[in-house]
Amino acid sequence: MRPTNISWQRLRDSQLFWPLLALALIMLFNVFFTPGFYNVEIKDGHLSGFLIDILNRGSILMLLALGMTMVIATGGVDLSVGAVVAISAATATVLINPALAKQLISSEELIKDVTYTPLWLCILTALLAATLCGLWNGFLVSRGKIEPMVATLVLMVAGRGIAQLISNGQIITVYYSPYFFIGNGYLLGLPFPLFIVAFIYFLTWLLARRTAFGMFVESVGINARSSFLSGISAKNIKLIVYTISGFCAGIAGIIYSSNVKSADANNAGLNLELDAILAVVIGGTLMTGGRFSLLASLIGALVIQSTTTTMYALGVPAMAASTIKALVVLIVILLYSDQTKVVLGRLFERERAGT
């Protein structure tokens, strides 16, 4: 019996275990309560169904969670990602829109399938704006020595104002089909955003696990002072993670605006920062910093997205679904808490002693 016990122990200690368990529970729930949840059919040459929908809609959250993971691993938090999504979406759509949000022009001209700035320039500018936002956060945290929650709160409050300033307070609608491909297109039958997520995951994984950067991030999260004393520039590590988070939010903003074909500075990415933080927490990265797993955060994002999608499938009103989400999150947090672990650990030990 001993070997199985040990592997069980290792499995339980793995950061992927709990998020996967949570995901499995939700999936199990759907087997019984949501008819047609597992139907995947081919429609217009691409796959469609609830599962694909979760992956497609979850892509924004997954991107945000990737950036957020490293921020949280340094012991910080980035509350501004929702606002940065709005800024990036506003920047990209303003550049595409012929009116540049300055004046109202005739509707025929507006719905022409054209862009007034080359697409690559739109995307680049939006990403640049988002990265600058991240850099600003990083600057406040690392150089201004302001508590991360507060420093990013500033951009969270002011960011939507800035997004509205860019879009001149209007909801900008775009009509440019190549841009729609980013959020709505399909490649090899799978949603295109998924490939973006895979690419960004690969990049962040390379950075975090194939260079020493990931270890630096963890050491800063565990003890910023001692890692500084051992020769790691904690300041710059922090600056970089917030910048990455801003960059990820920028991509998410482009996908979002392309998906809904418009940008609304007030509602784009609303409450997404909370979802992203929860995804990371479900992924088992402690809010106090330290060990992190990008893959676990991705699964955490999927847990949140599948909970949301399940709610919709069951006909729970979109706004009311957040109550259920809150309960799920609370249960997960309580499962993670040290107190529960101590109790569980005792239970396991007693069992082992008994057998």
Added chain:
Amino acid sequence: MTTKLKINRKFVPVLTTIGVFLVLYFYGFLQYKGMRTPQAFLNLFVNNAFLLITSIGMTFVILSKGIDLSVGAMIALTSVTSAALLERTGLSPLIVIPLMLLMGTLFGATMGMIIHVFKVQPFIVTLAGMFFARGMCFFISLNAIPIRDPLYRTMALYRLQLPFFERAFISLGAVTALIVLIVGMYVAHFTRYGRSVYAVGGSEQSALLMGLPVGRIKISVYALNGFCSALAGIVFSVSLLSGHGLYATSVELDAIASVVIGGTLLTGGQGYVFGTLFGVLVTGLIQMLIQFNGELSSWWTRIAVGALTLIFIGVQSLFVSSRKRRAITKQTVKETIPIRSAEGLA
């Protein structure tokens, strides 16, 4: 001499806020005719009564080194629940109002309990609380519910005429807010409980060693804030005479910003309830100035409040770091040699 200097330093953030408020008000006074009446000043209280009430609760939470993100959702939940109870079941407001206050208090206490017993970060727990409360609003009603109760209507229309000034009045909500302010100041600065909150915020470890009931204080602070946000919710629903789940969005941010602008340190243990009043007034004044200006769009309010919060946090961190610098001996500073970018190492 030294003690005198210390006291001055303690008041620096609050005095800065009061200074900013006076300068802004003076600017508005010169610029806009509409601001020269006493009523313009009183409107700051009338329009921001609910924000003031909830910010005072938030001050206590932040003083104890916590944070509560659920207040906006709690205000919305109170407005929806009270509207539903009044309209659908026909309960008397005299029962509904205490019931709402009890609900808020219990909600806050539950969050405080989870924070204390399971040692989860307040930020996360209250975030879940915010999601929970917002969602509950829509379980009760998807649409706004108008309140037709006669007592609520009378309260909404009631105006307290001020003595000495002609045509200068404040609403019942503003009166409530001022009472909460006075009670809050008394509790924070003149009671044993208030001192314990400061002690817990300053250093939980020391408070525990001093024999203070840290757990009970932490839980009670959240319960108190739940009470305040429920009270703010009632004031809010009285002023709008309806309840809806989308009311009071991002009020939690406004409340935190007001507390910070009011000079309370987010690291806990330092600040004044009185400062929060000026934090709320400055936030309200910015809004008022932008309205009077007419050309600037309303989103400038958000940018201005964000910028102001940043400035005040800057003042705070200067304040804190200069204190820390005095604490750290020069020896350790000499030993830590700055090391260049880690990218090169990676």
